[in-house]
Amino acid sequence: MSSLMECSIETIINIFHQYSTRLGHPDRLNQKEFKQLVKKELPNFLKKEKRNSALIDDIMEDLDTNGDKDLSFEEFAILVGRLTEASHEEMHKNTPKGKGHSHGPGFGEGGRGSCQTQGGHGHGHSHDGHGHSH
Numbered sequence: 223m224s225s226l227m228e229c230s231i232e233t234i235i236n237i238f239h240q241y242s243t244r245l246g247h248p249d250r251l252n253q254k255e256f257k258q259l260v261k262k263e264l265p266n267f268l269k270k271e272k273r274n275s276a277l278i279d280d281i282m283e284d285l286d287t288n289g290d291k292d293l294s295f296e297e298f299a300i301l302v303g304r305l306t307e308a309s310h311e312e313m314h315k316n317t318p319k320g321k322g323h324s325h326g327p328g329f330g331e332g333g334r335g336s337c338q339t340q341g342g343h344g345h346g347h348s349h350d351g352h353g354h355s356h
Contacts, residue, residue, distance in 0.1 A: 236301055238295055250292040251256055256282050267305050 224232070238251070241259040246252045251259065257278050260268055268281075285297045 227310055234299075235295070238298055242295075247292065251298060252292050253279070253282060256293060264305070267309065 224308070238249075240280075241255040242248055242251050244255055244258075246255075257275065260278050260281075281301070282293065285293055285300055287297055287300075288294075
């Protein structure tokens with residue numbers, strides 16, 4: 223049985239592929255796919271950006287380290303890491319100092335406990351002759 227962290231990583235991979243397989247290269251996000259992903263999958267983490275296409279374009283340009291106008295999974299993972307770090311910092315704001323370690327809400331809606339775990343069942347998918355099974 224997969225751990226919660228392993229399931230979370232698989233979820234990130236599966237969501238990337240839900241969008242990357244729509245248009246163009248199946249293992250890369252083009253600009254339209256990236257905008258769809260940000261607006262649908264990150265509505266609470268990128269509230270301001272969700273309403274401003276130019277800001278989403280700027281984020282994509284920043285992540286597109288090789289300048290090919292698409293995002294590889296590796297480039298997309300940079301965004302995941304940055305959002306994870308920012309949410310972690312948000313969780314530490316306004317928490318009591320002292321013994322122990324506590325968190326307030328991060329950027330997700332509802333704060334602590336709002337994310338549901340998804341059993342260890344991923345899904346497989348294939349595109350253009352190569353498959354992924356998660």
